[in-house]
Amino acid sequence: MTAKIAILPGDGIGPEIVAEAVKVIDCLRGEFGLDCELEQAPVGGAGYEAAGEPLPADTLALAGSADAILLGAVGGPRWDSLDRPLRPERGLLALRSELNLFGNLRPAILYPQLAEASALRQEVVAGLDIMIVRELTGGIYFGEPRGVRTNSAGEREGFNTLIYNEGEIERIGRLAFDIAAKREGRLCSVDKANVLEVSELWREVMEALARDYPDVELSHMYVDNAAMQLVRAPKQFDVVVTGNMFGDILSDCAAMLTGSIGMLPSASLDADSKGMYEPVHGSAPDIAGQDLANPLATILSVAMMLRYSLGQGELADRIQRAVGSVLDDGLRTADIHTHGAERVGTRAMGDAVVNALRAGA
Numbered sequence: 001m002t003a004k005i006a007i008l009p010g011d012g013i014g015p016e017i018v019a020e021a022v023k024v025i026d027c028l029r030g031e032f033g034l035d036c037e038l039e040q041a042p043v044g045g046a047g048y049e050a051a052g053e054p055l056p057a058d059t060l061a062l063a064g065s066a067d068a069i070l071l072g073a074v075g076g077p078r079w080d081s082l083d084r085p086l087r088p089e090r091g092l093l094a095l096r097s098e099l100n101l102f103g104n105l106r107p108a109i110l111y112p113q114l115a116e117a118s119a120l121r122q123e124v125v126a127g128l129d130i131m132i133v134r135e136l137t138g139g140i141y142f143g144e145p146r147g148v149r150t151n152s153a154g155e156r157e158g159f160n161t162l163i164y165n166e167g168e169i170e171r172i173g174r175l176a177f178d179i180a181a182k183r184e185g186r187l188c189s190v191d192k193a194n195v196l197e198v199s200e201l202w203r204e205v206m207e208a209l210a211r212d213y214p215d216v217e218l219s220h221m222y223v224d225n226a227a228m229q230l231v232r233a234p235k236q237f238d239v240v241v242t243g244n245m246f247g248d249i250l251s252d253c254a255a256m257l258t259g260s261i262g263m264l265p266s267a268s269l270d271a272d273s274k275g276m277y278e279p280v281h282g283s284a285p286d287i288a289g290q291d292l293a294n295p296l297a298t299i300l301s302v303a304m305m306l307r308y309s310l311g312q313g314e315l316a317d318r319i320q321r322a323v324g325s326v327l328d329d330g331l332r333t334a335d336i337h338t339h340g341a342e343r344v345g346t347r348a349m350g351d352a353v354v355n356a357l358r359a360g361a
């Protein structure tokens with residue numbers, strides 16, 4: 001069946017990096033039998049310019065009907081002074097919640113060719129391959145009640161609610177166990193069960209799920225220790241599963257182990273493996289329109305899309321090998337450039353990946 005992919009380039013470098021990812025998809029369609037159709041729509045600042053809102057109704061309808069969504073990035077100074085509901089980032093948040101994309105997958109992979117870009121010693125990070133699975137639509141970022149009020153002493157106080165029900169924990173847990181079962185079979189659940197009741201329940205549900213996955217080894221770690229271990233000995237982790245706020249912080253920490261934000265893809269999945277795929281970085285207005293952006297995070301997001309939403313793991317492997325091959329050839333965009341390597345622009349990097357795919361890298 002023909003898969004439908006919604007292409008949402010967004011703002012800043014978004015259109016440039018998405019154009020390179022589309023070249024890769026077109027190559028897979030033309031030469032490797034990928035059966036898909038693409039349809040493009042505006043989101044973020046581009047949505048505001050086109051239809052007066054960051055998530056136009058037509059864009060939401062397209063995203064809702066697609067099997068997968070490829071997003072560039074949203075935002076830029078031009079829209080920073082708009083009222084909050086009209087700001088580009090609202091378009092992204094609305095997409096995630098409208099489509100119920102509760103499972104955020106953030107791999108932290110360090111290509112050995114880029115080991116010197118990391119702030120950590122090479123032997124600590126070389127060959128790093130962690131998958132952080134973060135719950136994305138619940139927890140303290142969405143819990144009610146929330147607000148700022150005046151207490152009985154006449155002092156203002158801010159409050160939020162950290163709440164997870166069993167169903168929410170179970171569905172993110174299952175997603176993480178399924179992923180761990182396809183990798184090295186080790187899942188570390190991160191919580192704060194020594195202090196928080198919600199984490200006690202989280203642990204209980206994870207333990208119960210573990211019985212359904214005899215081939216996955218489940219461990220638990222407190223979030224403060226997890227932050228420390230990620231920097232001390234990150235290669236001990238295979239898959240990490242955690243709630244929204246802990247995952248927000250730990251996934252950025254893990255991302256930075258790899259040195260460059262321009263290399264990192266991500267996925268947000270619903271219960272039927274429909275997903276939105278996007279680079280971790282933003283719209284980089286400082287380099288937009290200059291052929292400077294690294295398109296590899298977006299191209300690697302296409303690989304994740306093929307693996308998790310379109311059931312094409314073999315094509316995903318091909319993309320990853322092609323990216324490895326262009327790095328082997330010494331090609332680098334400015335953000336990952338080191339002495340002695342060949343510096344290339346956005347378009348040349350995209351072309352090089354397509355050529356490596358064709359060459360069967």
Ligand code: NAD
Pocket residue numbers: 013017072073074075076077089092261262278279280281282283284285286287292293294295297335
């Ligand atoms: P950013 O990720 O856009 O940029 C941070 C730094 O990294 C910049 O110096 C940028 O040039 C560089 N960079 C980012 N992506 C790169 C790439 N592919 N290749 C080379 N260099 C790259 O973060 P920011 O500057 O804090 O935010 C800029 C805008 O992006 C803001 O409007 C922000 O709200 C938005 N934003 C959007 C998303 C998203 O769409 N998911 C995420 C974060 C920030």
